[in-house]
Each structure stands twice: as structure tokens, then as C-alpha cells.
Amino acid sequence: MSHGFARISTDNPDEPMPKTNNRRPATEQPSTRIGYGFDSHEFHAGIPLKIGGITLQHEKGLGGHSDGDVLLHAITDALLGAVAAPDIGALFPPSDPKWKGADSVIFLREALKRVDYAGYAVANIDASLILAAPKIGPHAAAIRTRVAELLRVHCDCVGLKAKTPEGLNLDSAAIAHVVVLLQRTRQKRSRTKSR
Ligand code: MG
Numbered sequence: 001m002s003h004g005f006a007r008i009s010t011d012n013p014d015e016p017m018p019k020t021n022n023r024r025p026a027t028e029q030p031s032t033r034i035g036y037g038f039d040s041h042e043f044h045a046g047i048p049l050k051i052g053g054i055t056l057q058h059e060k061g062l063g064g065h066s067d068g069d070v071l072l073h074a075i076t077d078a079l080l081g082a083v084a085a086p087d088i089g090a091l092f093p094p095s096d097p098k099w100k101g102a103d104s105v106i107f108l109r110e111a112l113k114r115v116d117y118a119g120y121a122v123a124n125i126d127a128s129l130i131l132a133a134p135k136i137g138p139h140a141a142a143i144r145t146r147v148a149e150l151l152r153v154h155c156d157c158v159g160l161k162a163k164t165p166e167g168l169n170l171d172s173a174a175i176a177h178v179v180v181l182l183q184r185t186r187q188k189r190s191r192t193k194s195r
Contacts, residue, residue, distance in 0.1 A: 029119055029184055035082025037074035037178040051129070051136075051174070052143035052160075053105055053150060058134045062174055065094035069104035071127060074176035075147065076104070078125065079111035082182050083118040108150055117189055120182035122151045126159035131174040136162035 047061035050069040062068030076088050085091075092099045092107055115122070125147070129136055136143070144158045151158070165171065 029188055031184045032123070033082045033120060033182045033184075035078040035080070035180040035182065037076065037078030037081060037180075038176070039070045039073040039077065040173050040175045041068045041070045041073075042173050049134070050104070051139075053108075053146040054139070054142050056134055056139055066092070066099050066102040066104050066107070070174045070176045071129060071143070071147070071178070072104035072108050072150075074127065074178040075125060075151075075180065076107045076111045078178040078180040079108070079115050079122070079182075082180055083115055083120065085111070085114045085118075105150060112151070115182060116185075119184055119186045119188045121185045122153050122157070123181040123183045124153065124157035124159070125151065125178060125180045127161070127176060127178045129160070129162045129174065129176050130165050130168075130170070131162070132164055132171040136160070 041062035041064050043060040044063040045060050047063065047068070049056045049058040049061040050067045050072075051062075052071040053069065062070055066073075073088055080087055080091070088107055088111075091110060092102070112122075127147075140160050140162070144155050144160050147160075148155045148158045165173075165175070
């Protein structure tokens, strides 16, 4: 009999799921959480290029409703995802004129606020940037320093790799992939508690 659900690991769809002993009380938060973020933006001539909160000298910048900072957007989504919050597009819809040309640091700070509210702090992040130009190597230290400052972690906790889009035919875009690890600092704040 089909239930309309994907079957997981048993040959008998009517067999109950195996009992595990790693269940935790609903009130207990896991000690670590992982988050993943992805973003891409297209290059356009005549606009500033912002990556990781700094402006790079280049003849083209990344378009978008905000300042187009592809790395900060991917970090923001990784942080939001780690605490199962709505994503960047839901919190800051491109249809809202309020965010036109906005500094992406605003988005990152909102995500950090939600991470803190959930009782977590950033342990480390690792990012991969994929773009044909400009070369990121000469700017990597400055980007890592700025991202570390924004996330309130040491530079050693910000990994950054840059790749060229070999064989992808994507020279007109910049792509960012980010994973973040959060560590629990305390239990989630109660909404009923006065602050
Ligand atoms: Mg974006």
C-alpha cells in the first residue's frame, strides 16, 4: 500500500520506525548546530564590488537589490539555517524598496541576533567563493578579518577559499558556499520572561 511518503530504510512500509535511544527532551537544545548557505550574483559594469563586507577594486560589481555582497548573503543564510529561522529572502524580501542598495551587514547582524536569541554563538565558518575575477588571494586576509570582526570570532575561525569556475561557463557570476558551526552558550531565551 502506498502512503505517498518516501520510504526510508525498510523493505516493509508498514513496519514501524526503529526505536532509538538518542532522543532528547524537547526543551534541551543540541550543543552544536550546523548551517549551510549558498548565493550567487551577476556582475554588472559600473557598480562597486562588495565581498565579505569590503569593497574590492574591479571594473564590475555584483548586482542585486541590496549591495550584492554574495559572501555576506551566504553567511547570513548559513546562520539563519543553523537555527532554523526564515531565510534571507523571507526576512528581507527584494520586493521591499526598504532594502534597495542596503548594506548587507544589516542582514548579517539580524541573523546573528537570532543566533544569540536561540542561545548559540559562532564557533567557525568555512567559505568557498567561485568567481573568474578579480583574484581573491590578495584580498583574502582583509575579507577574513572583516568577516571575523562581524561574527565576533578570531580570524583563525574564518576559512576562505577562492576558485575559478573551470568548465562552468559562469564568468559573469560570483558564487558563495558557506558552512557554519554554532556552539550552544545557554538555553534559548523564554519569550515570556521579562528582559
Ligand atoms: Mg544574494
